[in-house]
Amino acid sequence: MVVEEWDQAWTTLDGYRGVNANMHTVEALLAVGDVRRxxxxxxxxxxxxxxxNMWRIPEHFDAEWNPVPGYNRDEPAHPFRPYGATIGHWFEWSRLTLSLRAALGDEAPGWLLDDxxxxxxxxxxxxxxxxxAEGFVYTVDWDGTPVVRQRMHWVVTEALAAAATLHRATGDPMYAVCHAQWWAYAERHLIDRDGGSWHHxxxxDNRPGGGTWAGKPDVYHAFQATLVPRLPAAPGFARALAAGLLDT
Known part of the structure; x- marks a missing residue:
């Protein structure tokens, strides 16, 4: 596991440990082919x-990797460290699990697909x-009750990516149905045909808001959602594109 944050002088390590940083570390490791780490x-x-934890991934930990389930209870809609379990990360970990499975090939353990x-x-x-109402809530409590009911665009894009990757891995038409349903939702509510990009x-009520995210600072989630259905689960995006694997 990786730690979260050092001070500018690289002398003091913050005591917070987070699963989000480790998720993106897995993404980076897969991108460069460091499959075992x-x-x-x-x-x-x-x-x-x-x-x-019934698939409700704990996000926040102390320095000894003990879960801190009440972290940011007073700031539940924090953009990077929200309270509770973050729905979009379940989809992102689902896709990364399938990418690892594809990268491992015949050595992949059976639980990867199941999980x-x-x-x-x-x-x-x-x-x-x-x-x-249509859309994915942002976070849920530890009993599955919605906490932050705002709809974040990145959650839909990760759900789209997971659905596409699972459909490729299994052939189960259910995932194609989900993928089509969520793209239709994005077309109706998230894609900004007048101002460009996606409402974040x-x-x-599925009307544009800005309590957590102001403006449209993030393009990679939406771009990635268009790439995933057109690329294999492994290798990573850059290597797959460089190898000419788009639409193969």
Missing amino acids: AERILTRVVHGFALS ARSLFDAGVREGWAVDG ELGP
Whole structure:
């Protein structure tokens, strides 16, 4: 596992430990082909933290990697360290689990596909339209109750990526149905045909808002959602594009 933050002089290590930083570390390790280190981190998070917590991944830990379930309870909509479990990360870990499985090939343990499917199923079950309106809620409490009901664009893009990757891995048409349904939702509510890019945040009523994210600073999530269905699960995006694997 990786630590989170040093001071500018690289002398003092912050006591916070986070799963988000480790998720993006796995993404980076897979991108450069360091599969075994990616496997070690992903195994602990997905087949450890997630599996033992009904797939509601604990995000925040102390310096000894003890979960801190009440972290940021007073700032539940924090853009990077929100309180509770973050639905979009379940989809992101699902996709990364499948990418690791593809990278390992014949050496991949069987639980990778099972856990990827379980994370996806949990994200749909506890995230999609759970308050009666279309869209994924941002976070849930440890019993699955929605906490922040705003709809963040990046959550939909990660759900799209996970659905596309699972469909490629399994051939199950259910994932194609989900993918089509969520793209239609994005077309109706998130893609800004007048101002460009995607609305980054919608209220529970699916109208554009800005309580957590102001403006449109993030393009990579939406761009990635268009690439994932057109590329294999491994190698990483840059290597796959360089190798001419788009639409193969």
